[in-house]
Amino acid sequence: MTILKIERLPNNKNLPEYKTEGAAGMDLCAAVDVPISLKPLERTLIPTGIKIELEHGYEAQIRPRSGLAIKHGITLINCVGTIDEDYRGEVCVPVVNLSKEEYTILPDERIAQMVIAKVERAELEVTVELSETVRGEGGFGSTGRN
Numbered sequence: 001m002t003i004l005k006i007e008r009l010p011n012n013k014n015l016p017e018y019k020t021e022g023a024a025g026m027d028l029c030a031a032v033d034v035p036i037s038l039k040p041l042e043r044t045l046i047p048t049g050i051k052i053e054l055e056h057g058y059e060a061q062i063r064p065r066s067g068l069a070i071k072h073g074i075t076l077i078n079c080v081g082t083i084d085e086d087y088r089g090e091v092c093v094p095v096v097n098l099s100k101e102e103y104t105i106l107p108d109e110r111i112a113q114m115v116i117a118k119v120e121r122a123e124l125e126v127t128v129e130l131s132e133t134v135r136g137e138g139g140f141g142s143t144g145r146n
Helices: 066-072
Strands: 005-008 026-029 036-038 043-053 058-064 074-076 081-083 090-097 103-105 110-118
Touching: 026 043, 036 043, 036 090, 043 110, 058 066, 058 074, 058 090, 066 074, 081 090, 090 110
Parallel strands: none
Antiparallel strands: 005 043, 026 110, 036 103, 043 090, 058 081, 058 110, 074 090
16 A cells, blocks of 8 residues: 655645545545536636645646546546646646536535546657557548447
8 A cells, every 4th residue: 555645735625535435536625715607618627725745656636537528528638637646736636627617616516526546658769660550550430439
């Protein structure tokens, strides 16, 4: 198990929390004093009221909450966002309203989830040719619908 150090900022009322025993992500809450309304296609940056310190070799992935996405069209602009191990600023969540209706984010509302993941750094090897595969250069949709 890795250790995640958290600095609680004055605007924070809720620490990240795993809501179930099997949850991969910790819920992050909006650390705002007043509701924030988002019109359709509007985006904003929501503070969480925490700063984090990750162990070497780890990242924090910020992901949308599936319930907000499917029920209200609220998702992240940069889905999935990465917080690098050397970042020490406040964790903020860039949200966007993709629905046709205005949505209001309430103070302390769960707005995203944070997954802590091990990072493997690659050593680059420049080559003039890559190995052959059955798929080859087939890109988007090349494997069919079913």
